[in-house]
Structures are given as structure tokens and as C-alpha cells.
Amino acid sequence: MFLGNSGVSPVVTLILAVCFLVLGARRLDTVIRLVVFQAVLLALLTGILGLANGIGEMVFIAGLTLVIKAGLIPFILKKVVDRIGPRFETRSYVNRKMSFLLAGALVMVAYLSTGRIAQTLSAPGREILATAIAMLLIGLLVMVTRKLAVMQIAGFLIMENGLFLAGVGTTHGMPLVVELGIFLDMLIGVLIMGILTFRIQSSFGSINTEKLRNLRG
Amino acid sequence: MSEMPLILLALPVLTALLSLGAKNKKTLTQISLAGAGITAGLAFWIAYTVYHFGPVSAGGRFIYIDSLSAFVMSLVATVGLTAALYSVGYMGVEIAENAIPESRLKWYYFWFYIFLFTMFLVVMVGNLGVMWVGIEGTTLASALLVGFYDKKSALEAAWKYIILCTVGIIFALFGTIILYNAALPVIGEGSRSLDWFYLQEAARGLDPKLVKLAFIFVLVGYGTKVGLAPMHTWLPDAHSQAPSPVSAMLSGVLLNCALYGILRFHQITSHSLASAYSTRLLLIFGILSIAVALPFIIIQHDLKRLLAYSSIEHMGIIVAAVGLGNRLALYGAFLHMLNHALAKPFLFFSAGNVTQHYHTKKIHKIKGAVSAMPISGTMLLLGAFAIAGAPPFNIFLSEFTIISAGFASGQYLPTSLMLVLITLIFTGVIYAASRVSLGVPPARIERGEPSKWSATIAFIPVIPLFILGIYIPKSLDQVLQQVVSIFLGGK
Numbered sequence: 001m002f003l004g005n006s007g008v009s010p011v012v013t014l015i016l017a018v019c020f021l022v023l024g025a026r027r028l029d030t031v032i033r034l035v036v037f038q039a040v041l042l043a044l045l046t047g048i049l050g051l052a053n054g055i056g057e058m059v060f061i062a063g064l065t066l067v068i069k070a071g072l073i074p075f076i077l078k079k080v081v082d083r084i085g086p087r088f089e090t091r092s093y094v095n096r097k098m099s100f101l102l103a104g105a106l107v108m109v110a111y112l113s114t115g116r117i118a119q120t121l122s123a124p125g126r127e128i129l130a131t132a133i134a135m136l137l138i139g140l141l142v143m144v145t146r147k148l149a150v151m152q153i154a155g156f157l158i159m160e161n162g163l164f165l166a167g168v169g170t171t172h173g174m175p176l177v178v179e180l181g182i183f184l185d186m187l188i189g190v191l192i193m194g195i196l197t198f199r200i201q202s203s204f205g206s207i208n209t210e211k212l213r214n215l216r217g
Numbered sequence: 218m219s220e221m222p223l224i225l226l227a228l229p230v231l232t233a234l235l236s237l238g239a240k241n242k243k244t245l246t247q248i249s250l251a252g253a254g255i256t257a258g259l260a261f262w263i264a265y266t267v268y269h270f271g272p273v274s275a276g277g278r279f280i281y282i283d284s285l286s287a288f289v290m291s292l293v294a295t296v297g298l299t300a301a302l303y304s305v306g307y308m309g310v311e312i313a314e315n316a317i318p319e320s321r322l323k324w325y326y327f328w329f330y331i332f333l334f335t336m337f338l339v340v341m342v343g344n345l346g347v348m349w350v351g352i353e354g355t356t357l358a359s360a361l362l363v364g365f366y367d368k369k370s371a372l373e374a375a376w377k378y379i380i381l382c383t384v385g386i387i388f389a390l391f392g393t394i395i396l397y398n399a400a401l402p403v404i405g406e407g408s409r410s411l412d413w414f415y416l417q418e419a420a421r422g423l424d425p426k427l428v429k430l431a432f433i434f435v436l437v438g439y440g441t442k443v444g445l446a447p448m449h450t451w452l453p454d455a456h457s458q459a460p461s462p463v464s465a466m467l468s469g470v471l472l473n474c475a476l477y478g479i480l481r482f483h484q485i486t487s488h489s490l491a492s493a494y495s496t497r498l499l500l501i502f503g504i505l506s507i508a509v510a511l512p513f514i515i516i517q518h519d520l521k522r523l524l525a526y527s528s529i530e531h532m533g534i535i536v537a538a539v540g541l542g543n544r545l546a547l548y549g550a551f552l553h554m555l556n557h558a559l560a561k562p563f564l565f566f567s568a569g570n571v572t573q574h575y576h577t578k579k580i581h582k583i584k585g586a587v588s589a590m591p592i593s594g595t596m597l598l599l600g601a602f603a604i605a606g607a608p609p610f611n612i613f614l615s616e617f618t619i620i621s622a623g624f625a626s627g628q629y630l631p632t633s634l635m636l637v638l639i640t641l642i643f644t645g646v647i648y649a650a651s652r653v654s655l656g657v658p659p660a661r662i663e664r665g666e667p668s669k670w671s672a673t674i675a676f677i678p679v680i681p682l683f684i685l686g687i688y689i690p691k692s693l694d695q696v697l698q699q700v701v702s703i704f705l706g707g708k
Contacts (some may be wrong), residue, residue, distance in 0.1 A: 025668050136391065143384060152380055159387050172400055174394065175408035177279075180347030182390070185353045192357050193379060196364060200372050212373040215454045217513065217522070 011045045019138045039069035091147040110134035123146045128169025135162030149197045149207040222275040228256045233330035247388040253301035260294035279545040281343030284699040289340045292558045296469040306671030332358040336462035339474045346411045356382040363459045372456035389438025392431040399427035420488035432486040442475035446509035456525035461569025465562035468528040496542045503537025507638045514645040531557045538619040556611040563678035564600035585658030592672040601650030605643040611685035
């Protein structure tokens with residue numbers, strides 16, 4: 001059914017590694033490059049699985065991933081970052097060492113928890129599901145600990161990539177109409193978050209979400 | 218007939234696109250009123266067909282409307298229409314006072330109708346995956362409406378809203394994927410495995426472990442959008458910062474649309490597990506939400522935030538009632554859904570008129586609304602009594618039904634807890650409303666209604682609140698019975 005561990009495993013591992021690189025990144029434009037890189041890897045994985053199983057829909061989805069996640073979405077992010085200066089640093093509530101430590105712990109949690117729920121899956125399927133859950137958690141970590149609005153969008157993208165991976169790895173992706181709807185939501189979502197980031201930048205003079213804490217009680 | 222549901226989906230999109238092309242305020246108003254009117258008419262007609270001739274499907278199995286979907290669909294249509302009517306007066310005043318430039322009005326209507334479209338999509342589709350796309354769509358369509366005033370506070374609310382709800386809803390997608398995984402071996406590949414109708418039929422064959430897991434993720438995910446505690450933190454910000462007609466839509470029906478998503482998963486889960494697993498969870502989250510709303514209502518200083526926390530309370534009541542689980546409690550839950558959807562927009566309209574006139578939302582700065590604004594002020598006070606659950610208003614009737622259903626089925630602890638919390642919240646709401654409505658208005662406030670139109674729209678909805686508080690028409694009773702039967706698994 002699958003190409004076997006040899007074909008898929010390295011790509012899955014790389015996808016997870018990119019999440020750690022995002023945690024370690026010092027500048028916003030690096031983060032955008034990593035977003036592109038992760039999307040390309042996802043497209044590659046989907047393409048391999050699609051060809052190996054002879055499913056045309058998956059190859060189509062792989063192409064769409066390239067266009068939207070490696071093309072349009074990073075383009076929108078780039079516009080936002082250009083507006084606020086590409087050398088902007090990725091500010092965080094926790095330092096990088098602590099981030100890595102937390103992310104490592106999250107990966108372990110993900111592997112332990114999938115062991116209990118995914119006995120019915122094949123070995124590569126289980127590995128993909130564990131990676132997907134790890135990405136879901138690391139994405140959440142990025143959103144919670146990073147202060148800049150753009151980094152929160154990046155965290156959201158990592159989370160969604162994790163779900164996409166879960167869909168592709170454990171089933172052969174969701175039905176096509178659902179996948180198309182999710183892509184559309186993602187694209188419009190990033191666009192609207194981008195617009196809001198622009199407005200936050202012009203009203204607050206920064207995109208540091210630490211300043212967004214006036215509404216209470 | 219068969220393509221009518223597709224036309225219903227197309228109408229709001231068409232209205233949105235036409236709004237973008239409109240040249241001035243007058244044309245925009247005409248487009249909006251025509252669009253909202255025709256959409257609502259068609260929605261009611263489809264709902265009528267469903268109740269008299271059974272479920273309607275269209276576009277293959279893309280759209281499938283049973284009594285439960287038709288019920289929530291009618292709520293969306295009703296609140297959509299009244300909010301569109303109210304928008305005319307409210308936005309008119311905002312433009313006249315330069316709070317919003319006239320050139321941005323078309324964007325308001327554009328997103329307003331896209332928002333309406335996504336809500337119709339959620340309740341009409343048969344596929345749980347597309348339903349997810351619809352619910353995420355409601356967040357995206359309404360985020361810019363929440364931030365429409367472009368002030369710092371509005372942007373903060375919009376950012377929190379889109380980030381928290383998107384993260385929440387990602388968990389719901391994970392739940393959906395898990396359920397799809399559970400369904401694949403039973404139903405087979407393809408979109409049928411995500412069709413709630415087939416999932417319900419095949420529920421007994423699904424792997425119970427996966428179903429449980431899926432339900433937890435969906436409850437947390439869509440629960441964020443429903444405003445269930447402790448995921449409710451976006452709700453008071455968004456409801457208080459949005460323009461009042463949008464607050465009415467958020468509170469009146471958006472929350473119900475997300476709840477509809479949970480209810481579909483709940484149906485599948487309870488059929489599959491034959492245990493009270495999901496019912497118990499709903500009861501716990503419901504009561505927790507009512508409890509969390511209480512302190513914020515008692516100490517509240519902002520009129521619109523007060524209404525927002527009251528929405529958290531009422532969503533909690535509906536969810537807890539579904540969690541009580543027996544037939545009478547479910548009847549009360551759906552009646553309460555209807556009553557809240559009628560009462561809360563009404564309250565947001567009258568509160569909108571008052572805050573617009575006083576230029577503040579702070580409770581301690583508003584005084585004597587009844588004598589300053591004879592219609593809107595009075596309606597605000599009446600609405601507060603209605604929403605708090607005083608007889609002879611409709612909310613009293615549904616709360617009474619739920620509480621007696623709880624006691625009748627012997628679930629004394631949760632039901633008494635609900636009763637105590639609801640009573641305490643009653644005092645909080647009435648105290649705040651009387652501070653705002655009674656007394657002598659400050660000298661700077663002009664007497665009279667700034668917009669006759671807004672005052673009229675704030676007045677009309679009080680009539681059904683009274684009528685439904687005294688008696689329930691036979692047709693409505695039949696509709697509710699049908700919804701409950703469908704919900705319990707009857708055909």
C-alpha cells in the first residue's frame with residue numbers, strides 16, 4: 001500500500017524538523033522561507049503517496065498545495081512583513097532553549113498518545129499520525145508563546161499542515177470537495193489575518209500582540 | 218423544487234456582490250432589503266416544505282435538510298432579516314455622525330451577506346467536512362465586521378476572535394478527520410463517510426474509541442465558537458466591539474450554528490456508544506458556562522459585554538438542557554434556542570439605540586434611558602426582563618420547561634445548580650438594566666429618538682416575546698416535536 005518506510009519516513013521527519021527550525025528562527029523572513037519549505041515537503045509527500053497508490057486526486061491535491069501553501073499564502077505573508085520591515089525579530093515570551101525543550105516534550109507526548117489510539121493503522125500511518133499531532137501541538141506552542149501577529153499566523157499554518165498530514169497519511173486525504181473547501185478557507189483566512197495585521201500595525205504602530213490587552217472583564 | 222436550496226445559498230452571495238457595485242447609500246439599502254426579504258421568504262418556504270413533506274435534498278447529496286436543519290435555518294433567516302432591517306437605521310446614524318465613512322458602507326453589506334451565506338451553508342449541507350468549511354467561513358466573514366470600527370479596541374477584539382476561533386476550530390477538523398477514519402472501514406471511501414445521515418445509520422458499527430475521541434475534539438473546537446466556558450474568552454470582546462446589528466447576528470444565530478455542529482456529532486456519538494458519554498459532557502460544559510457567566514454579569518460595567526455574557530449563559534442553558542437528555546428537556550432546549558434567538562437581537566437593537574445616543578457603552582454613564590428615549594429605553598428594560606427569564610416572557614417558559622424536565626427525570630443536583638445560577642444572574646441583569654433605564658438622564662442628552670426607523674425595529678420583536686410567553690401555537694409545537702423526534706433518532 002505504501003512505498004514503505006524508506007520512501008515516506010525521511011520526508012515526514014524533515015517536515016517535523018522544519019517546525020523546530022521555525023522555533024529557532026530569529027527573523028520573520030526566515031520564518032516565511034520555512035513555511036514555503038514545509039509546504040513543498042508536504043506536496044512532495046502527497047505526490048509520492050498519490051503516485052504509489054495510483055490516486056489521481058492526491059496528485060492534484062499535491063499540485064494545489066504547491067500553488068496555495070507554497071505560493072499564494074507566503075506571498076501574502078511576505079507583503080505583510082515587507083510593510084513592517086523584514087529584519088523584524090521574532091519576539092517570544094520564552095527563550096529559544098526553553099522553546100526547544102517544550103517542543104521536544106510535545107513530540108514525546110504526541111508519540112505516546114498515538115500509540116494508544118492508532119493500533120489499527122499501518123506502521124508508516126502511525127508515524128505520520130504521531131508527527132501530525134506533534135505539529136498540532138508545536139503550532140499551538142508557537143501561537144501561544146510568540147508575540148508578533150505574523151508569528152501567530154505561522155503557528156496557525158503549522159497546525160493546519162499537521163491536520164493536512166493526518167488526513168493524507170491515515171486516509172487518502174479527505175474527499176476532494178472538503179479538501180478544496182479547506183484550501184479556500186486557509187487562503188481567505190490568511191488574507192483576512194493579513195488585513196487585520198496591517199490595520200493593527202497602523203493603529204498600534206507595531207504588530208506586537210502584547211499590546212492587545214485592553215478588553216477585560 | 219429540488220434546486221430551491223441551491224438558490225437559497227446563491228441569493229446572499231448575489232446580494233453581497235451587488236452591494237459592492239452599488240453607487241450610493243440609497244441603492245445599497247434597496248439591494249439589502251430586497252436581498253434579505255427574498256432570502257428569508259425562500260428559507261421559510263423551504264422550512265415549511267420540510268415540515269409538511271419531509272426532508273429536502275439537492276445537488277446530489279450535497280444539501281440535506283431535515284427538521285433540525287430547517288429549524289436552525291429558519292432562525293438564521295429571521296435574525297438575518299431583522300438585522301438587515303435594523304442595519305438601515307443604525308448604519309444611517311453612524312454615517313451621519315461620521316463614525317464610519319459612507320464609502321465603507323458597501324463593505325459592511327458585502328461581509329454581512331457573505332456571513333449570512335456561510336451560516337446557511339452550515340445548516341444546509343449534509344457533509345460534516347463541508348460543514349466545517351462553513352463554520353470556519355462564518356469566522357472569516359464576520360472577523361472584519363467585528364473590527365469594522367477600526368478603532369484599537371475593535372481591532373483587538375477582531376484579532377482575538379479570528380485567532381481563538383480558528384485555533385479552536387482546527388481541533389474540530391481533527392475530530393472530523395478521526396470520525397472519517399472510523400467511518401472508512403464501515404461505509405467506505407468517498408464523501409458518504411462524512412455524511413451525517415449515513416454516519417448516524419452506521420453509527421453502531423463505528424469504533425467506539427475513535428468516536429469518543431472525535432467527539433471530545435469537536436466539542437472543544439466548535440464549543441469555542443458556541444462560547445462554552447472555558448473557551449469563551451473571545452465572545453464578550455467580539456460581541457461588544459461589533460456594530461450592534463452584527464452583535465445581534467453573532468449572538469442570535471452564529472452561536473446556534475456552531476451548536477448545530479456539536480449536536481450533529483452528539484447524535485452520531487450517542488447512537489454509536491449507547492451510553493450517556495456525550496450527554497454527560499454536554500451537561501458539565503453547559504453548567505460550567507452558566508457558572509462562569511455569573512460573576513461577570515454581576516460586576517459588569519459595559520452594557521454590550523453584559524449582553525454577551527448573557528449569551529454565554531443562555532448557550533450554557535441550551536447545552537445543559539440537551540445534556541439532561543430526556544424528551545421534555547430537549548423540547549425545552551429547542552424552544553429556548555428559538556426564544557433566545559428572538560430575544561437577544563431585540564435587546565442588542567434597543568441597547569444599540571441607547572449606546573449610540575449616549576455615545577458610551579459604560580453602564581454607570583448611562584442613566585434615565587426610559588425618559589430620554591421613550592421607545593428604545595422602555596424596550597431595553599422590557600428586553601432585560603425577558604432575557605433574565607421573568608414571566609410572562611417566552612424565556613421564562615422555556616427555562617421553566619427545562620428545569621421541570623430536570624427535576625422530573627430525577628437529576629436533582631445539576632438541575633438545582635442551574636436553578637440557583639439562573640436566579641442569581643436574573644438579579645444581576647435586572648440591576649444593571651434598571652441602572653441604565655431608570656432615573657433622570659444627564660443634561661447633555663437630547664430627548665427623543667435619533668432614528669424613527671431604528672426605534673420601530675427595536676419595538677416590533679417584543680410582540681412575539683409576549684405571545685410565546687403566554688402560549689405556544691399548535692404549529693410551533695408540532696415543529697418542535699418533529700425536531701425532538703428527529704434528534705432522538707426517529708425518522
